[in-house]
Amino acid sequence: MAYHCVVCGDELAQVDTVAVCTFCGHETPSKYLCSAGHHICEECQLADWPQLVERVCEGSHQTDPVSIVNLIMKHPMSIMHSPQHHILVSAAVLAALRNNRMRPLAPGRLASAIERTKGIPMGACGTRGECGAAICVGTLVSILTSANYQKDRERSLALQASAEALLTIAQAGGPRCCKQSVYLSLETASIFLKRELGIDLSVEPRCEFDQVNEECKKERCKYFVH
Ligand SMILES: [Zn+2]
Ligand SMILES: [Zn+2]
Structure with missing residues (x-):
């Protein structure tokens, strides 16, 4: 065999x-x-899923977070559409920032980013207007600015980052595709970090799953290449 x-x-x-x-x-x-x-x-x-995400991000030398999430999403336990996608974006961007020497990655920071984003339930996009990938963009900005609920501008930036990612995902139309939501969130993060924090992280999404995703939106998705 x-x-x-x-x-x-x-x-x-x-x-x-x-x-x-x-x-x-x-x-x-x-x-x-x-x-x-x-x-x-x-x-x-x-490894369980959060451990795997941390292991890949920790060991990665990739400078584009898209390469990091694409590798994670190829692990045998990865499910095409699932809440597994809710914890990828902030961890992958933090790793890419370290790999680009743009920001250091403090010990425990990946685990804490994953912990912050792992409670969002399956299908939350449709049931309560939330997407874990989008919330990861707010989490990322919160971590980079040391925001908390008592801060002023930092808190507003975190909220705005999540809001911009949610809007981008909403405007892409449904039904859901967790791959598309991850790529859109990474692109939003790149634009937001440059505009608001002066961090110029280049992100070039390429979907490597359209051939195996039975629910691929094909021409309705900007990442569809085949
Ligand atoms: Zn290994
Ligand atoms: Zn191979």
Whole structure:
């Protein structure tokens, strides 16, 4: 029976070696490798979703957060549309800012960003007008400005960041696509960080899921390329 790489789809060859885990970047024993050298370590296989998001963001060297979220969304436990997407955006942008040497990443900051955004329930876009990916943009701005409920401008900026991301997602039309919401939120974050905080983080969304997403909006989505 042939196994296939979760990252690129290539057939896996049985090996007995040490390889860099594609997800967390650690060198670990590997029993299977694809021709491109993709490998998933045991800890990244056993991690729960928030742990996995943290592991990938922690180990990433990517400067575009789109590459970081696209890798996370290729993990075997990733579900095409799910609340898993609610905790990706702020963590991926914080990692990309570190990788671009634009902002340091303090220990525990990824975990706290994930913790802040993980309570938003499934389908909240339709049931209460909220989207976890959009709220991540407010969370991100809150973290970068050290906002809290007693602050003045910082609090307003966090609220405005979430609001702008929500508006962008609303204007893209439905039905929901969690991939599209993540990309739209990343683009909104990039525009907002540049305009309000002078942080010039480049974000270039490319959807790598349109071929496998049975509910893809195709021509109705600006990220549809095929
Ligand atoms: Zn591969
Ligand atoms: Zn790993």
